[in-house]
Amino acid sequence: MKNLSVLVCDDSELVRKQMIEVLTLIGVENILEAYDGEQAVIICKKQKPDLVFMDIIMPKKDGIAALKQITQSNSTIKVVMASSSSSHSHLKKSLQLGAYTFIQKPISEKVILNIIQNLIEKRTIFSKD
Template sequence: MKALSILVCDDSELIRMQMNEVLRSIGVKNILEAKDGEEAVKICVEKEPQLVFMDIIMPNKDGIAALKQIKQKTPHIKVIMASSSSGHSHLRKSLLLGAHTFIKKPISEVVIRDIIYNHLDEQSKSSTKV
């Protein structure tokens, strides 16, 4: 999992730390962090992580605005939107803008593992097709 690059974008330092711990515990070595959507867009353009875990409600640029820009500039990056609010409008808008999936906070370790392993499984299947 060394090659897997993941960006964790949340305005809460505590949530970023918790996500980091979970990702490291399953073997992810390349973890990037952003505290708002502006930073996330910049990192996605410069570093091109394969996966992004993105909070929706953040200062400066929220997750929806950041998702829109990330998908325009780097459409191959999979963005997983996360929110503690259960607003269906956020969910619908995220999916329409190209989010890979939407998860509810607090994010469980099992959900994170499933997303990572599904991504790796998809990658290995697509790389074996020639």
């Protein structure tokens, strides 16, 4: 997990800090932070994180628009969409645009750990080919 780069994108500073705290506790050392979708797109182009936790409802550029731009410019970045509302239209649109998965807020440490472990296992499988 030390080599994994993770971007946390949420317009709530409290949510970002909580996510960063959990990521740090489980051993992620390279953590980036964005406060809206516009900033997330810029960071993804420059830093190319392995994984992005992206809020859907944000000012300037929402998570759906940011997801679309991120996956178009770099399909290897895995984007996990997060929302406090369980809108089926958001879920469907996110998955159509290439989201890695969709999770419900508040996000537990266990959910974050499972997503990261799943990603690492898949990367190991792909790197053996």
